[in-house]
Amino acid sequence: EPEVTQTPSHQVTQMGQEVILRCVPISNHLYFYWYRQILGQKVEFLVSFYNNEISEKSEIFDDQFSVERPDGSNFTLKIRSTKLEDSAMYFCASGTLRQGGSPLHFGNGTRLTVT
C-alpha cells in the first residue's frame, strides 16, 4: 500500500537556524498538509497546499514558515529561524479530495528538537 514518507525522522538544530523538513506524498494525491504535535499535546493543523499554492493556514503558520513543492514528488516545510517552541513532531499528510469524503494519509513524522 502506498504511503507518505518523511525525512529525516529526527532533526536536531540550534535556535535561529533554518530547517527544511521533507515529505514525499502519495503519488496521485493532490492536497498536501503539514501538522505538528508538541510533546503531550494535540495534533495541530499548520497549512494545506493545493495546485501549487497555500489554500489554508493556521495562526501558527507565521512568516517564519513556508512550504514548497519543488518538483513533482516532494513537499517541504521550511522554518527560517527556529525557536525553542518549534520543537515538536511534524507530520505531513496527503489526500485526493478537498471535501470531507476521503481520508488523509499521514507520514510517521519528523521529530524536530531545537536547542
Add this chain to the structure above:
Amino acid sequence: DAKTTQPNSMESNEEEPVHLPCNHSTISGTDYIHWYRQLPSQGPEYVIHGLTSNVNNRMASLAIAEDRKSSTLILHRATLRDAAVYYCILIISGSRLTFGEGTQLTVNP
C-alpha cells in the same frame, strides 16, 4: 467548527469487541464523520469515515445514529496493536482536520 465529545479513556480485553462512542450534537448535514487513531510514536492513521449510513472496512465498523448526533467506532476483536488514541473528527470545511483529545484505548492481554 462543530465539536465532538469522546471519553478520555477506555479499556478492553484482547479479542473482545470495543465500542468507542462519539457525540457530535451540532453536526451539520454535510459534515463527514472521520475516525483516526494514533499509535505511540507514529502519525495519525485513518480508520474509517461516513456521512449517514453505517460503514464497514477491514479495520472497523462505523455506526452512525439516525439523527447523526452521535456515532460509534466498533473494533470487532481488539488486539494489543489496537492500543492507541482514537480521534473522532468532523470535516467541516474539508481542508483541515481538527484533532481533539481523543480516547486513549488500553487493551489488556
